[in-house]
Amino acid sequence: MSRPPSRPSRFHMTSRRFPVSGRDWFQLSRLELVSPLARPTVFNASQVTAPSHYSWRCAHLSSLRGFGAGLRPHGPSPSWGVLLQDVQLQGFNVTGLQFSYASDCAGFFAPGTWMGLLTALLLGAIFACGLHMLLGLKTMDRFDDPKGATMAVPQGE
Known part of the structure; x- marks a missing residue:
């Protein structure tokens, strides 16, 4: 050759x-x-x-x-x-x-590494936001319709 x-x-x-x-x-x-x-x-x-x-x-x-x-x-x-x-x-x-x-000449991070890091960061932010919402849930004080009249339950003697 x-x-x-x-x-x-x-x-x-x-x-x-x-x-x-x-x-x-x-x-x-x-x-x-x-x-x-x-x-x-x-x-x-x-x-x-x-x-x-x-x-x-x-x-x-x-x-x-x-x-x-x-x-x-x-x-x-x-x-x-x-x-x-x-x-x-x-x-x-x-x-x-x-x-x-x-x-x-090689970069510190390859494009695939950057893509994986950004995807993990995005999914971590979504998870943290969802967890924050779940921990902020509160139960209602009353289990009836808060806009209507209160429910009366007569008690027998």
Whole structure:
């Protein structure tokens, strides 16, 4: 099985300070695939971000939908796709020949987890409201019609 020819690539990264977190963050703004025969193909990659003193690591960085589509074509969409497997990037604060601690691309909660948590919260609120209503029930003092005349029961002597 032959592999497709590799193309030189350029990773354009920016560093920016966010006052809320009190640290510098880097972002992969775009990825350029350079070909000597044609114009470079540019992909935007705004989802690739991590603190500057960390590296960023992901199992897949791709323009293909089946792999999360973290790369979006800038301009006309090419008829081919990009798939980078087991990617780790660090553009700033590099010391030595090793990556620093990796900030992973996976979110803390998957969409299914969020859906389960919100459903459980909704059902818990309905249960609590129903329990509150049940505990607030009171029995009537009189068991006859409160709007009508009182019921008289004669007592025999």
